[in-house]
Amino acid sequence: MTTHAFDQAIALTAQADGSFQGHTSPAYANMVGPYGGITAAQVLNAVLQHPQLLGEPVSLTVNFAAALADGPFTVLARPARTNRSTQHWVLEVQQQGQAVVTATAVTATRRDTWSLDDAPMPQVAAPEQVPLPKAQPPLALFKQYELRFLEGAPPEVLDGSGHSSLTRLWCRDHPARPLDFASLAALADIFIPRVYIRRSAIVPAGTVSFTVYFHASAAQLQTCGSGYLLGQAQAQAFRNGFFDHTAQLWSQAGVLLATSHQVVYYKE
Amino acid sequence: MTTHAFDQAIALTAQADGSFQGHTSPAYANMVGPYGGITAAQVLNAVLQHPQLLGEPVSLTVNFAAALADGPFTVLARPARTNRSTQHWVLEVQQQGQAVVTATAVTATRRDTWSLDDAPMPQVAAPEQVPLPKAQPPLALFKQYELRFLEGAPPEVLDGSGHSSLTRLWCRDHPARPLDFASLAALADIFIPRVYIRRSAIVPAGTVSFTVYFHASAAQLQTCGSGYLLGQAQAQAFRNGFFDHTAQLWSQAGVLLATSHQVVYYKE
Numbered sequence: 001m002t003t004h005a006f007d008q009a010i011a012l013t014a015q016a017d018g019s020f021q022g023h024t025s026p027a028y029a030n031m032v033g034p035y036g037g038i039t040a041a042q043v044l045n046a047v048l049q050h051p052q053l054l055g056e057p058v059s060l061t062v063n064f065a066a067a068l069a070d071g072p073f074t075v076l077a078r079p080a081r082t083n084r085s086t087q088h089w090v091l092e093v094q095q096q097g098q099a100v101v102t103a104t105a106v107t108a109t110r111r112d113t114w115s116l117d118d119a120p121m122p123q124v125a126a127p128e129q130v131p132l133p134k135a136q137p138p139l140a141l142f143k144q145y146e147l148r149f150l151e152g153a154p155p156e157v158l159d160g161s162g163h164s165s166l167t168r169l170w171c172r173d174h175p176a177r178p179l180d181f182a183s184l185a186a187l188a189d190i191f192i193p194r195v196y197i198r199r200s201a202i203v204p205a206g207t208v209s210f211t212v213y214f215h216a217s218a219a220q221l222q223t224c225g226s227g228y229l230l231g232q233a234q235a236q237a238f239r240n241g242f243f244d245h246t247a248q249l250w251s252q253a254g255v256l257l258a259t260s261h262q263v264v265y266y267k268e
Numbered sequence: 269m270t271t272h273a274f275d276q277a278i279a280l281t282a283q284a285d286g287s288f289q290g291h292t293s294p295a296y297a298n299m300v301g302p303y304g305g306i307t308a309a310q311v312l313n314a315v316l317q318h319p320q321l322l323g324e325p326v327s328l329t330v331n332f333a334a335a336l337a338d339g340p341f342t343v344l345a346r347p348a349r350t351n352r353s354t355q356h357w358v359l360e361v362q363q364q365g366q367a368v369v370t371a372t373a374v375t376a377t378r379r380d381t382w383s384l385d386d387a388p389m390p391q392v393a394a395p396e397q398v399p400l401p402k403a404q405p406p407l408a409l410f411k412q413y414e415l416r417f418l419e420g421a422p423p424e425v426l427d428g429s430g431h432s433s434l435t436r437l438w439c440r441d442h443p444a445r446p447l448d449f450a451s452l453a454a455l456a457d458i459f460i461p462r463v464y465i466r467r468s469a470i471v472p473a474g475t476v477s478f479t480v481y482f483h484a485s486a487a488q489l490q491t492c493g494s495g496y497l498l499g500q501a502q503a504q505a506f507r508n509g510f511f512d513h514t515a516q517l518w519s520q521a522g523v524l525l526a527t528s529h530q531v532v533y534y535k536e
Binding site: 058059061063065066080081083086088089090092098099100102103104106108110111112113114115116117118119165194198199208209211213215216217234235236237238239240241242243244246248256259261263265266267268 | 348357358360376378502503507524527533
């Protein structure tokens with residue numbers, strides 16, 4: 001059995017000093033440096049593999065301080081505070097001794113409470129009814145995902161005619177892979193820069209800070225198997241070189257698994 | 269001229285070792301420990317006062333690892349990476365040598381680009397037309413803010429009859445104070461736990477992680493003076509002890525100044 005490209009990409013080796021060693025993955029190469037979602041998954045994996053881990057991920061914030069160079073990197077993961085049922089993580093990815101990513105995470109042991117999805121899944125066509133795109137951006141990372149766009153696909157004509165920043169798509173790993181926290185974190189970054197969609201224009205852009213809130217337990221993720229997730233993202237403000245977006249990821253059964261936000265640099 | 273309670277609360281003293289010393293403010297006391305918004309403002313203030321600061325705030329994530337005890341605290345602020353136009357900050361608040369808050373921030377020098385508000389301000393009544401609440405929760409912090417609820421006020425009857433998690437309100441410091449990054453960060457946390465609103469019930473709850481994206485420059489904030497901001501917050505998912513919300517803050521003139529997200533622990 002071959003290891004999935006995703007598992008190869010997020011593999012980390014524990015070092016004697018407590019840090020983790022990883023390596024950028026050519027399979028997840030983006031325009032400049034690796035896909036931010038894979039970096040987020042690598043960072044989260046350091047928490048998930050940490051011998052002192054308490055509970056499961058609740059939140060993850062990853063700040064992209066510099067484009068990762070192709071090659072090895074070190075993840076430093078420190079539980080800054082461990083409470084009875086929550087744990088606070090401070091993380092940093094370094095290359096050549098320099099910070100390329102800063103991050104924080106919260107993990108927790110969760111228990112059953114009153115629960116409610118307050119952002120219902122939009123009514124959309126089933127994944128099987130949504131065709132694959134005729135063409136994908138020529139980037140390695142898009143070979144690792146199956147994306148079926150319902151709305152807000154990458155613009156086919158770059159004529160400045162865009163009028164909405166909303167994207168809705170069915171997505172999953174390609175080849176399909178059972179969902180877990182790491183792959184969910186990576187999928188939460190699957191939305192191409194909103195500035196492309198809103199303007200029907202390609203503008204140099206890169207995520208600066210990315211947050212994921214995990215609403216599902218490991219057991220709930222397991223029940224999703226390798227099914228599709230419905231992803232939705234929409235910008236809120238584009239202003240003087242930075243824009244933000246909010247995003248949601250529902251299971252095909254309509255359970256809100258994760259919500260996400262990011263602020264993105266754009267050049268002009 | 270008396271110093272505004274907000275300025276007193278966020279005052280920090282630079283220490284010889286590069287850290288900052290602050291003190292919790294009784295004026296901003298919440299149910300357990302200080303108001304999270306004032307803690308966020310104190311953390312941001314360490315960045316704003318730091319001699320190595322580059323640019324203005326773009327994003328701030330504050331993780332509440334433990335309730336701050338009344339008394340002094342230390343803020344550690346480290347520019348983990350300084351690029352040409354962006355800077356990445358790693359922050360920690362300590363009491364008795366223990367982490368009570370972890371945080372990251374991104375600052376940047378911004379330049380004029382194509383810009384657009386993609387989340388338009390809702391059409392609502394002017395602040396002067398919206399009455400002050402007859403009663404406020406009996407907490408010190410609510411004396412420091414003027415809140416005029418349009419929708420989703422704190423429930424008057426705790427009978428489980430809630431049906432929406434949406435709050436809209438006009439808000440500003442009380443007494444009025446010219447808006448700046450620190451007060452904007454604090455205002456971004458002004459929304460009482462969505463679980464109260466959605467359920468019309470009081471449930472023990474506390475913010476775990478809080479993020480603010482700043483869309484305005486210092487100059488844009490200055491033009492707001494001490495005017496009202498329109499705040500909006502809505503939950504996305506309540507699940508097994510944690511819920512999230514997204515929030516927006518517009519100037520009275522309709523400019524989206526900041527967007528925010530948080531994930532909140534709730535007990536049952």
